[in-house]
Amino acid sequence: MKNCDSYRGKTVRAAGYLDDCADNDCQLFADKKAIGISADAWKAVRNAKRDSAEWPKAWNRLAAVAPIGIGYDETFDRKAASLQHSYVVITGRVSKDSCTGFATGTDRAFGIDPIDIRPWTPADGAPANMQ
Incomplete structure (x- = not known):
């Protein structure tokens, strides 16, 4: 994440590609x-x-x-389940310790403590070819 220090502890919206998101793994890729x-x-x-x-x-x-690690939240995970393997926008608070989450460990390490997730649409500036 560019300019990481300026985002630590703040609520942000991060857009990218959500791979698997369940159990011990949830990461947002560029x-x-x-x-x-x-x-x-x-x-x-x-x-x-x-x-x-x-x-x-x-x-x-x-x-x-x-990638940015996305912290665990049961409600978030239920909502994220149908959005795995797609482009999304995640709203959440960036960790004070690490923007990627690697400083907190590797099992469901959070760079962002999630609040909400939604599809990233072309109207929001998503890539034209989202395959």
Whole structure:
């Protein structure tokens, strides 16, 4: 998230591609392509040796494509269930600790504590080709 520090602790609307959202996993990606790019970046982090020159490069690559973790809320999850694998707008409060959620852990780590979710439509500025 660009300009992360300016959003910490504030209520925002974040638009992007919602992948799986249930149980221990709920992340908002910039777009559908970012899912594969993020998976490749995680693989590079896992494969890099901590004391190698590749280690910081791998983490920087991951940070550039990291999704925003969406915190758990039972009501939100019920509403999000039908919107998985689509472009959405999520309203919520950005964590004071981490915009991505990685600072709070990896299982349902929240960068945004969700309040609401709705489809992201072309009228709202959604990508023209949302496939």
